[in-house]
Amino acid sequence: MAYETIIVEIEEGIATITLNRPAVLNALNDKVFNELGEAALSLGADNSVRVVIITGGDKVFAAGADISQMANSTAVDVATREKVSHRAFQLLENLPKPVIAAISGYALGGGCELTLVADVRIAADNAQFGLPEIKLGILPGAGGTQRLPRLIGTGRAKELIFSGDFIKADEALRVGLVNKVVSADQLAAETRKLAKRFASRGAVALRLAKASVNEGLRMDLEAGLEYEHKCFSLLFATEDQKEGMKAFLEKRPAQFQGK
Known part of the structure; x- marks a missing residue:
């Protein structure tokens, strides 16, 4: 445009x-x-x-x-x-x-x-x-x-x-x-x-981390903690989570794909 x-x-x-x-x-x-x-x-x-x-x-x-x-x-x-x-x-x-x-x-x-x-x-x-x-x-x-x-x-x-x-x-x-x-x-x-x-960080984790902060500020603490927990759990369905933890254990830089 x-x-x-x-x-x-x-x-x-x-x-x-x-x-x-x-x-x-x-x-x-x-x-x-x-x-x-x-x-x-x-x-x-x-x-x-x-x-x-x-x-x-x-x-x-x-x-x-x-x-x-x-x-x-x-x-x-x-x-x-x-x-x-x-x-x-x-x-x-x-x-x-x-x-x-x-x-x-x-x-x-x-x-x-x-x-x-x-x-x-x-x-x-x-x-x-x-x-x-x-x-x-x-x-x-x-x-x-x-x-x-x-x-x-x-x-x-x-x-x-x-x-x-x-x-x-x-x-x-x-x-x-x-x-x-x-x-x-x-x-x-x-x-x-x-x-x-x-x-250089995982794009999906960045997106959910930002959402967790922004949305949490609009909620009371209990609701914000629940929202954070859902975001945290969702990340374990991503390829980036698996790559990030595997790279940590193998002592090498992670290669995130945003998936």
């Missing part, structure tokens, strides 16, 4: 989605959301893809929603539009394979919310994060009030949401918003290094 606002590249089982609106700092609009959703569906169905990276490139991740599109919107307009962003973000969040966000420069508003749908976030040392919607008389509407507290805790999330202030990469690491901070010139290499590590 040809895209206008994003670039999708696949190499060695790793797909990279690059936001591609540099003239407006990768501002997110309906077109971007629709294309992100379509890319998520396509990559999710592509068995050759083991890991997905989302990035905005070297200079900026995404500076937020396209305010020019929103300024004169009615409540009905926004209610309809938010369904588009929610669909895209849920498709990315629930991709049956690991998703890594590689973040350089600003990740603000919807851009920050986009990073939250990733499983792992790696930030360049020049990255800045923020949810400045409160300064516009609105609130984060693409999952920020829900995903951020679950990631960094209620108190810290409320402080960021209520103030609209930005935080730098080192603070984002301290509060648990990102997993790792690297120099800007090493961001792509470090992200790809992690993606290759994930890609």
Whole structure:
């Protein structure tokens, strides 16, 4: 599929989605959301893809929603539009394979919310994060009030949401918003290094491990443990489980086939 606002590249089982609106700092609009959703569906169905990276490139991740599109919107307009962003973000969040966000420069508003749908976030040392919607008389509407507290805790999330202030990469690491901070010139290499590590694992186990975490967070502990048990048991019907354990006993690297 040809895209206008994003670039999708696949190499060695790793797909990279690059936001591609540099003239407006990768501002997110309906077109971007629709294309992100379509890319998520396509990559999710592509068995050759083991890991997905989302990035905005070297200079900026995404500076937020396209305010020019929103300024004169009615409540009905926004209610309809938010369904588009929610669909895209849920498709990315629930991709049956690991998703890594590689973040350089600003990740603000919807851009920050986009990073939250990733499983792992790696930030360049020049990255800045923020949810400045409160300064516009609105609130984060693409999952920020829900995903951020679950990631960094209620108190810290409320402080960021209520103030609209930005935080730098080192603070984002301290509060648990990102997993790792690297120099800007090493961001792509470090992200790809992690993606290759994930890609070397069994694809079926990765899919069920991700589902176990994501679904478990929506349940109480008892139900989550039961869901985990079912996922664990199912893996013993796979060829990858047999190969993984055989390789361990034979003291050699496993050769997983995703079956």
